[in-house]
Amino acid sequence: MKFPGQRKHKHYFPVDQKHPLTNKISEDVVYKHPYIVGIDQILVDITARVGTEFIEDFALEKGMSQVIDNDKAEALYQALMANGLIEHQFAGGTVGNTLHNYSVLADDRSVLLGVMSENIQIGSYAYRYLCNTSSRVDLDHLQPVAGPVGRCFTLITEEGERTFAINAGLMNRLTEEFVDENLIKDASALVISAYLMRGSEEDTIAEATMKAVKYANEVGVPVVLTLGTKFFIEQDPQWWRDFINEHVTILAMNEEEGEALTGESETLIAADKALEWVDLVLCTAGPVGLYTAGYTDDQYKRETEHALLPTPIPEFNRYEFSRPMRKADCENPIKIYSHIAPYMGGPDEIKNTNGAGDGALSALLHDISANVFHAENVPDSSKHRQHALSYSSFSQICKYANRVSYEVLVQHSPRLSRGLPEREENLEESYWDR
Template identity: 25%
Template sequence: MTTAPRFDVLAIGNAIVDVMAAADDALLAREGLHKGGMALIDAERATSLYAAMGPAQEISGGSAANTLAGLAGLGCTCAFVGQVADDQLGEVFAHDVRAMGISFTTAARPSEPPTARCLILVTPDGQRTMNTFLGASQFLPASALDASLIRDAAILYLEGYLWDPEEPRAAMRAAIDAARSAGRKVAFTLSDAFVIDRHRSDFLDLIDQGQIDILFANDAEIQSLAQIDSFEGAVAAIADKVPLLVVTRSADGAIAVRNGERFEVAAEPVDKVVDTTGAGDLFAAGFLAGQTQGKDIETSLRMGAIAAAEIISHFGARPTVDLKALTAQKLG
């Protein structure tokens, strides 16, 4: 008999500190950056780009960790597995995660490379251009996993970004096996079209083998996964293969498809879009919070939209208000 879980969600993802600065289109052009995109960079490029940035602020980030921050703010019990180095940014990341009440017990890596960082340039239209140096995060070994911790979570949440390096990929495969053997659900976020381009066959295999219970994507990602240049066509191609598909569409809201039934929600209005960093991460947080709290699909979608709207109204990918109170107010 399956025992009641201690955690609502356990996430495995990149342990990253975001370094954010305002920028104009001219800077993006000079640096050869694709506006609104995400690129992986090496240590040398991280140094040169940081030198070109204006005044910056450091905020703990990472896609899955951002989602947990939202979940914790919505009253969920959470745990995180990710690799930092034994350095200053590693201490910053660990402190920030634990300060939110999230369990984080992964031992710091004692040697090079340093803790991962994401250099984010935010243009006046709120678009964020991300340049990620993965550093220590790409060396998360399967040995860092605690199978009992995975079995103790109702949902295992995996970040597609972390599928790229070999060691974390093996760790996530082991985590999926542990979660499924314990009768827990597995949620997966596709993260970015460039990740899908590199690992499409792996992701489709996971879906076809019934390893994914909840799949998160945005409109570009679902089309990339299905290799269909049509939103509706891509949704139709993937929805029948996964128990629950959730797709965000920026200003056009979001949809979910479960057992052939489609649900839709409009985007929550915001006075001004300041920074879109973390919008998808917080949407996933709201939706998963709704699901772990027994809400229906429509309510869960609405919770995701509320959390996403809060995050794009300010700099940074971590909530700045009481999400639980905000959601209760918005839902009535």
């Protein structure tokens, strides 16, 4: 387990442990390693450059997003392969992206639940999914299916027009039998997305997801929900409010999804509104940056050393150096908020916006699991006198999430190929660790 940021204080977990009498490194020390579990629709994003005639040959509406059946998807894929038109084949899926990035950042295990084609050919899209997923992501619990996983084709014509063709394949056929109760209950967090909860009558992934959520809720494992798209939420916002209020601990969203869920156009107010239902909110806001909002106990509040910001909530970031807690664990809960502008003002060239929010969430999950790791291995540390959700403060989480999002924006893939650079001035030690 790598720890986020740079820390030089006693709270940082030691890389070795010496015997108290001999002052020598103990060779029999075995650290307990936490893990997170995620459920996802397994899909591959396929990008190709084609001519207008190619679009017409497959009866696709140019410049539009459309759903295609399995036969057309397979014929389309084979034609792209035969003509050498494919530019990129990236593993996709919002939770899959998040787990991959988490494992790259933490250099530790995560577990992905979903379906995978049981017959995989070298060079195929299913093969690419496996190749583009960190070896730290445990894929042993995937459900084998006799058919394709999901495919999202992005077809770019000469003038730059993008046509999207989406085929679900069998990605929504995860069944309850492949949701292991002990796996969920021993996890540091369960990550799901809004995409999982609605589907056709023959889809079973929603039932499997609810079974996992039930297991997590029974033992207090944090359930982390990423909203995914505003169009999905605005169809029935009250259903989502009820679901979140009953089952979700941590909510990840962008400003559009926040407005669809809460009815509030101001991002900070939307995050504040969401605290009626959850304990912690991570909200990305494009060029504005990102926000965190949550709770801490009044006795543990820590005042910021940054400038106080004028917003609809006056001096909202006053206690941003506090660490997040579940509201139920606070004797006297108070709301805490933090904000950060885009890292370095944002990249000079944005190569990909898909996955920036997933990258931010992976940073938050890393900080949460680091806290669990430290608590399990150094339970007597003064760090854990406070029953916090995360290892770091609201402010530090913002910095870390912001930096990871930047790294995703400057590359084509939504998945990190490496960790962050070793020396990061922006990832200074948190106030708690000073």
